[in-house]
Amino acid sequence: MRFALFKSANVTNSDGKMMYSDRESRCNMITVDFSDFKSLYGNATLENLVTPWQVDITDKPPALRAPNVSNVPLKWAHDALTGEPRYIHDRKVVDRLCSCICPACQLSLTPILAGQLLRRDPTAHFRHPPGSQKDDCTIVAARVAATHLLLEYGFIDLPRRVISRTATGFSGQGYEIWVEEPAERRMVRSALLHDHVTAVLTLDNGRKLLADLTGRRDLTSAFDDQALVTISLSDPELAMLSPEEIRSRLRILPDIRWCSHWNDRALATKADAESSQAARDALDDWSADDEADFRSRLTPGIDAEIARNLRRETLLHREVKAILEREKRITTPSLEVVVTRDPPEELEMSWEEDTLRMDWCTAPKILTLRDVQLETRLGRIVPDVIAHLDGPHVDADCHIEMWVSGSFDEGIEDSYAMTWPPTLLVEVTVTHGIDSEKLQRIRELNLATLEIDLSTLGGRVTLEGLRDLVVHQTIGKRWVHHPEFAIQQQRLNAEIDEHPVTRRNQERLVELKRQRWLTMPVAHWADRYLEALAGFHDANAIIKRRQRQHQGDGPKPKLLGRDSDAWALITSETEALSAHGLPGAAHSSMVQEAGLVARILSIQRNTGVGYDLSSGYQVLNAIMLSGKGNKQWDTLYAIAVKAYDLESHFTSDQTLRYKAWRKTLIEKVDANDEAYMRPATFDVVLSALFPEMAERISKGYGRLPDRG
Ligand SMILES: [Zn+2]
Numbered sequence: 001m002r003f004a005l006f007k008s009a010n011v012t013n014s015d016g017k018m019m020y021s022d023r024e025s026r027c028n029m030i031t032v033d034f035s036d037f038k039s040l041y042g043n044a045t046l047e048n049l050v051t052p053w054q055v056d057i058t059d060k061p062p063a064l065r066a067p068n069v070s071n072v073p074l075k076w077a078h079d080a081l082t083g084e085p086r087y088i089h090d091r092k093v094v095d096r097l098c099s100c101i102c103p104a105c106q107l108s109l110t111p112i113l114a115g116q117l118l119r120r121d122p123t124a125h126f127r128h129p130p131g132s133q134k135d136d137c138t139i140v141a142a143r144v145a146a147t148h149l150l151l152e153y154g155f156i157d158l159p160r161r162v163i164s165r166t167a168t169g170f171s172g173q174g175y176e177i178w179v180e181e182p183a184e185r186r187m188v189r190s191a192l193l194h195d196h197v198t199a200v201l202t203l204d205n206g207r208k209l210l211a212d213l214t215g216r217r218d219l220t221s222a223f224d225d226q227a228l229v230t231i232s233l234s235d236p237e238l239a240m241l242s243p244e245e246i247r248s249r250l251r252i253l254p255d256i257r258w259c260s261h262w263n264d265r266a267l268a269t270k271a272d273a274e275s276s277q278a279a280r281d282a283l284d285d286w287s288a289d290d291e292a293d294f295r296s297r298l299t300p301g302i303d304a305e306i307a308r309n310l311r312r313e314t315l316l317h318r319e320v321k322a323i324l325e326r327e328k329r330i331t332t333p334s335l336e337v338v339v340t341r342d343p344p345e346e347l348e349m350s351w352e353e354d355t356l357r358m359d360w361c362t363a364p365k366i367l368t369l370r371d372v373q374l375e376t377r378l379g380r381i382v383p384d385v386i387a388h389l390d391g392p393h394v395d396a397d398c399h400i401e402m403w404v405s406g407s408f409d410e411g412i413e414d415s416y417a418m419t420w421p422p423t424l425l426v427e428v429t430v431t432h433g434i435d436s437e438k439l440q441r442i443r444e445l446n447l448a449t450l451e452i453d454l455s456t457l458g459g460r461v462t463l464e465g466l467r468d469l470v471v472h473q474t475i476g477k478r479w480v481h482h483p484e485f486a487i488q489q490q491r492l493n494a495e496i497d498e499h500p501v502t503r504r505n506q507e508r509l510v511e512l513k514r515q516r517w518l519t520m521p522v523a524h525w526a527d528r529y530l531e532a533l534a535g536f537h538d539a540n541a542i543i544k545r546r547q548r549q550h551q552g553d554g555p556k557p558k559l560l561g562r563d564s565d566a567w568a569l570i571t572s573e574t575e576a577l578s579a580h581g582l583p584g585a586a587h588s589s590m591v592q593e594a595g596l597v598a599r600i601l602s603i604q605r606n607t608g609v610g611y612d613l614s615s616g617y618q619v620l621n622a623i624m625l626s627g628k629g630n631k632q633w634d635t636l637y638a639i640a641v642k643a644y645d646l647e648s649h650f651t652s653d654q655t656l657r658y659k660a661w662r663k664t665l666i667e668k669v670d671a672n673d674e675a676y677m678r679p680a681t682f683d684v685v686l687s688a689l690f691p692e693m694a695e696r697i698s699k700g701y702g703r704l705p706d707r708g
Pocket of ligand 1: 103
């Protein structure tokens with residue numbers, strides 16, 4: 001048999017001996033001699049030594065097993081006359097001066113004393129009439145004796161009474177509070193065995209204490225204002241103990257435990273109050289008034305879990321708002337914009353593959369505020385805090401870093417001074433981040449929006465901790481959106497456009513593409529250019545119509561811009577035309593909405609191109625109504641009307657109006673009115689795009705003289 005002896009075992013070695021008692025089998029006790037401990041291990045302590053210890057038991061298995069109650073000799077009885085407990089070795093019993101009965105079954109007992117002939121059971125004991133002894137007679141008898149001795153002993157040491165209560169916060173976190181009634185020593189005025197297992201003790205303060213003598217009674221949770229302790233007096237060994245032994249057992253009071261206490265109700269009330277206060281201190285619970293107010297505004301039938309999260313969010317939003325209102329300042333993290341530019345795909349296989357990256361950032365900043373408002377809407381939208389900056393804030397402390405292929409290239413002190421927008425939105429997120437719908441709304445509003453993410457704090461946060469976080473820290477804070485982002489992106493992109501690496505790549509790319517461009521004729525690229533431009537403007541004309549028809553809270557459709565694929569197509573065809581010696585196709589006068597190309601296309605196709613109009617005349621009408629400052633290209637439109645025979649689609653009324661306009665144009669050109677004369681800039685490229693107009697353009701009518 002092997003025992004593993006662990007550090008945590010009950011060990012006493014003050015006298016150099018170490019004892020280990022195995023309580024389960026009750027009788028195994030080994031003694032290990034540590035008298036040589038010091039000489040062997042110096043000043044090492046037990047804890048420092050390698051564990052576990054292994055101790056070999058060489059003895060036979062213990063002879064004494066847990067006694068079977070039926071084998072335990074009955075050592076205690078009641079005096080039949082006085083009711084006093086009698087031990088078998090009491091003088092009166094030995095001298096047979098009293099008659100005894102069993103305290104459990106009330107049958108009369110015969111003392112069998114040592115020295116008498118009784119081979120089977122030589123221990124002195126009381127004997128029941130033959131065949132009548134019950135199993136619990138012995139233990140009940142001993143309990144009677146113990147109770148009697150308790151009274152004789154005079155006092156009882158009541159252990160401290162501890163009650164714990166746990167309040168659960170909105171976060172699901174438990175807040176446990178322990179309250180206690182201290183231990184006390186009480187005089188025992190009277191002790192009576194109430195039944196076989198319970199004694200009633202009357203204490204010096206008049207209170208009654210029920211003592212369960214089994215040691216097995218559980219804690220009761222119902223408050224009945226009664227006090228009940230349980231004392232472990234069930235051990236069958238107890239029945240064999242002498243009065244001295246019972247006394248010593250009562251003195252150390254093994255395992256006396258409270259089942260209920262007179263003050264339980266008050267203790268529980270106190271613990272309840274303290275635990276819910278702890279939850280409130282952790283900003284995880286609120287007052288009954290707050291709860292009533294919250295319920296009055298809650299959507300009926302809402303999921304309990306969602307409601308709990310909403311409570312916590314509502315509370316934290318309110319606290320953050322209160323902090324901002326009180327402190328009137330907030331530390332914000334640095335603003336950062338990163339733009340990267342990969343080398344063009346076409347160059348990926350070449351030796352040069354530098355990726356450019358520009359980082360723009362500001363230092364963290366403390367913003368001072370003058371006005372803080374809380375949006376109180378509930379439901380799916382998380383409330384916001386809206387604050388207004390106290391006066392203009394300018395950030396001149398900006399910094400730019402340039403990185404080439406992941407290596408730091410240079411740091412640039414940015415002379416740019418950023419002016420802060422006057423409104424700051426603070427989003428406090430607890431369980432969920434900001435959803436895409438809300439993000440879209442924020443971007444449309446283009447407001448500086450700071451997110452404070454409290455989910456990293458878990459359930460535990462104090463008011464002071466929250467204040468420190470909001471006012472002084474950047475941790476957990478993130479810029480969701482800032483108007484400066486778009487501005488800096490544009491700036492950085494422009495910077496990158498000018499970088500030697502970009503320029504070199506562009507040159508290489510043009511060289512690479514030139515081969516492809518030159519293998520196809522001009523007419524091929526001209527067609528593609530016109531289709532690309534018509535496609536871009538027509539798409540935007542449709543989007544504009546949708547914008548006008550837009551209803552509801554959803555995002556408005558956005559126009560295609562210069563960052564769209566449709567625009568990239570125009571740029572690419574423009575480059576092809578340039579390679580063929582036809583510059584100018586990319587000029588804004590050519591490509592813009594209602595520009596030269598869109599208008600001539602409308603006339604050519606007799607429909608609106610980039611105009612939400614259905615006939616060429618309607619577009620021409622818009623041209624005819626243009627102001628005086630926008631007449632310089634009119635000769636080109638007249639040439640287009642002629643070249644594409646738009647007049648054949650006119651009504652007679654339209655023909656009259658067109659002729660009047662044309663007459664004025666001719667008069668102005670003849671009078672050399674420069675407002676009606678065009679520069680030669682686009683004549684060549686337009687002739688290539690619209691070959692039907694080439695002959696008339698080439699005559700130079702309405703063209704400003706070349707001042708070269
Ligand atoms: Zn009995």
